Amino acid sequence: MSKLWFGLLGLGVLVGLFTALTVMSKGLGVYNANDITFWVLPMAGYLFFALTAAGLTFLSSLPSVFGMKQYYPIAKRASLLAGATLLVGVMCKGLDLGPLSTLLNTINLALSPNFMSPIWWMAVLYGIYITVVIIKFYFIHKNKWHSIGGKTSGLLALLLMFMSYTALSIVFGTADARPAFFGHFTAVYFAVTALTSGMAVLVLASHFHFALTGGMPKEQKPIFDNVSKMFLGLLGAALFIFILRAVIGHTSLQEAFDGFRHIAGSGIYNIEMWLGLIIPFVMMIIPSVRNSRAGIILASSFVLVGMFFGRLVMLLSAQVKPVGNLAETRPEFVSYFPSMHEFGIILLALSLSLLIYSIGVKYLRLEATPE
Amino acid sequence: MPNYAMVIDLQLCTGCGGCIIGCKNENNLPEGVRWSNKITETLGRFPHVRYHYRPTLCNHCENAPCVRGCPTRALYKTKDGITAHDPDKCIGCRYCMVNCPYGAVNYTWNKPHQEWEDNTEIIPGCTYSPRGLVNAVDAKGWPIFNPDPDVNYKAIRPTGVIEKCHFCLHRVEAGDLPYCVEVCPSNARVFGDLDDPNSKVNELLGMFRAEQLRPELGTRPKVFYIREFCPCAYEPGKGMI
Ligand code: SF4
Ligand code: SF4
Numbered sequence: 001m002s003k004l005w006f007g008l009l010g011l012g013v014l015v016g017l018f019t020a021l022t023v024m025s026k027g028l029g030v031y032n033a034n035d036i037t038f039w040v041l042p043m044a045g046y047l048f049f050a051l052t053a054a055g056l057t058f059l060s061s062l063p064s065v066f067g068m069k070q071y072y073p074i075a076k077r078a079s080l081l082a083g084a085t086l087l088v089g090v091m092c093k094g095l096d097l098g099p100l101s102t103l104l105n106t107i108n109l110a111l112s113p114n115f116m117s118p119i120w121w122m123a124v125l126y127g128i129y130i131t132v133v134i135i136k137f138y139f140i141h142k143n144k145w146h147s148i149g150g151k152t153s154g155l156l157a158l159l160l161m162f163m164s165y166t167a168l169s170i171v172f173g174t175a176d177a178r179p180a181f182f183g184h185f186t187a188v189y190f191a192v193t194a195l196t197s198g199m200a201v202l203v204l205a206s207h208f209h210f211a212l213t214g215g216m217p218k219e220q221k222p223i224f225d226n227v228s229k230m231f232l233g234l235l236g237a238a239l240f241i242f243i244l245r246a247v248i249g250h251t252s253l254q255e256a257f258d259g260f261r262h263i264a265g266s267g268i269y270n271i272e273m274w275l276g277l278i279i280p281f282v283m284m285i286i287p288s289v290r291n292s293r294a295g296i297i298l299a300s301s302f303v304l305v306g307m308f309f310g311r312l313v314m315l316l317s318a319q320v321k322p323v324g325n326l327a328e329t330r331p332e333f334v335s336y337f338p339s340m341h342e343f344g345i346i347l348l349a350l351s352l353s354l355l356i357y358s359i360g361v362k363y364l365r366l367e368a369t370p371e
Numbered sequence: 372m373p374n375y376a377m378v379i380d381l382q383l384c385t386g387c388g389g390c391i392i393g394c395k396n397e398n399n400l401p402e403g404v405r406w407s408n409k410i411t412e413t414l415g416r417f418p419h420v421r422y423h424y425r426p427t428l429c430n431h432c433e434n435a436p437c438v439r440g441c442p443t444r445a446l447y448k449t450k451d452g453i454t455a456h457d458p459d460k461c462i463g464c465r466y467c468m469v470n471c472p473y474g475a476v477n478y479t480w481n482k483p484h485q486e487w488e489d490n491t492e493i494i495p496g497c498t499y500s501p502r503g504l505v506n507a508v509d510a511k512g513w514p515i516f517n518p519d520p521d522v523n524y525k526a527i528r529p530t531g532v533i534e535k536c537h538f539c540l541h542r543v544e545a546g547d548l549p550y551c552v553e554v555c556p557s558n559a560r561v562f563g564d565l566d567d568p569n570s571k572v573n574e575l576l577g578m579f580r581a582e583q584l585r586p587e588l589g590t591r592p593k594v595f596y597i598r599e600f601c602p603c604a605y606e607p608g609k610g611m612i
Contacts, residue, residue: 027481027482027530028531035476035477102463105462108460111443112443114442116439117440117441119441171466177471181469323471324475325408325474325475326474
């Protein structure tokens with residue numbers, strides 16, 4: 001990998017760190033958020049990366065937990081990517097809380113826990129999950145796939161992925177005051193899209209790696225043929241769930257869904273639909289595109305961009321229509337465009353995750369399988 | 372233990388907004404933040420048009436979703452049934468803003484009252500700068516700083532946490548009425564114990580058909596609205612096309 005690439009990533013991290021420090025000193029006033037649209041781009045970043053990590057954790061468990069041994073060659077890469085995306089996802093959430101004084105208050109998660117709160121469970125489970133994912137990667141890297149530690153951490157990572165993903169779904173599912181989060185249907189939407197974005201990251205990262213290192217090893221060709229078909233299947237499932245969600249949102253008589261219907265006419269919704277789902281789905285149906293490196297790189301990139309916008313769509317749908325007395329003196333729907341600092345946080349997350357992966361590619365032999 | 376609630380008599384309420392201003396002063400609310408608020412509606416078609424005014428505040432719900440969802444118990448129910456907040460425990464997650472169906476929670480995005488830190492004198496050498504005025508009256512944050520809420524809340528909440536109405540807990544615990552009740556010039560607000568059968572609150576709830584906001588959500592709001600200001604009359608008849 002070129003020095004230029006690492007230089008660019010370093011620059012991205014530096015700019016992002018500057019943004020993060022500004023947020024930590026000044027607070028969230030540097031975001032274009034307010035009491036109406038209060039969960040914005042950094043929160044979308046959290047959802048995107050954390051759910052992608054869930055998908056990647058699942059994929060990395062295919063050989064070790066589900067016994068699908070043919071997928072060993074993708075397991076280590078998926079495991080590192082899961083750790084990297086999870087780390088930056090949690091970082092995005094941290095930078096969505098407030099200045100340093102607020103961050104210090106998180107000690108109260110331990111000192112004053114509320115077991116009835118899905119946010120509490122989410123915070124705690126993600127904290128443990130991230131630790132276990134790192135331990136799991138350590139065992140894989142030390143080629144101790146089948147040691148007790150390796151097996152236990154693999155199983156625990158999968159279990160914690162399910163638990164934290166469930167807590168995250170319940171955070172939105174139990175928000176009765178905001179039906180446009182789609183209640184418990186969110187759990188299904190998250191599950192399918194998490195797997196799809198996880199798969200997209202894995203496919204993109206692998207093919208990039210192969211492109212840089214002079215091509216895919218012959219023995220991995222059948223694996224990636226299967227992976228491409230799985231990707232196509234997941235895209236189909238995600239498209240189906242997307243349509244189902246649109247039907248629910250458009251036909252509901254509840255006024256709260258006006259927010260969704262408003263967003264459904266926006267550019268970001270169309271990006272999610274076209275770039276994130278329909279175009280890549282059509283591309284992946286065509287065998288010549290599916291089997292070409294450029295085609296699959298393009299399709300998976302489209303999916304990731306679309307899915308990212310999809311997270312923002314989901315958040316804004318339940319927020320753009322002011323609730324209760326906050327609607328006073330405000331238009332029926334408020335508008336939102338991210339601030340430079342919000343972009344800075346996403347830049348930090350993206351650069352950091354890519355940096356971790358690039359270091360992995362360079363030094364950690366990500367194609368390694370159990371000996 | 373009392374179970375505090377409020378009845379707002381819409382026939383007495385003139386829509387003057389005194390409660391909103393009073394609350395801002397009493398609780399040192401930063402610009403843009405309102406714990407005491409209003410919902411207005413203009414109904415009908417010209418020339419038959421009517422303007423409705425409904426004062427609002429935190430409903431101190433018995434089944435408060437904001438309290439249930441708060442991860443660190445920063446939002447809690449006091450022994451008197453008031454939904455209170457501890458900024459030292461608040462992690463700024465804003466899940467309470469998701470969960471409150473009434474828009475009763477505000478997040479402190481910027482340093483509160485930062486506009487009072489400006490050193491510019493409007494007429495140099497003649498008027499105070501905002502900061503100069505705050506210093507001259509020996510106040511904190513803004514010139515009309517009220518230290519009273521410090522007793523059991525933070526008089527000015529720090530940046531990065533939420534803030535909300537607490538029924539003026541500092542006053543209620545001292546045996547006084549919430550300030551919005553105190554300042555209401557037409558005595559439209561009645562505050563009292565829902566568990567005391569002889570309280571004024573219960574007297575009114577027994578007398579009039581009370582309305583709560585969005586009761587279908589199961590939050591069991593403890594702010595009740597009775598009556599309506601309506602001097603209108605019409606000639607009754609059968610059907611009338
Ligand atoms: S009105 Fe909102 S903030 Fe107040 S108790 Fe009910 S849910 Fe909580
Ligand atoms: S913002 Fe503070 S009060 Fe609200 S739910 Fe989070 S921790 Fe609780």
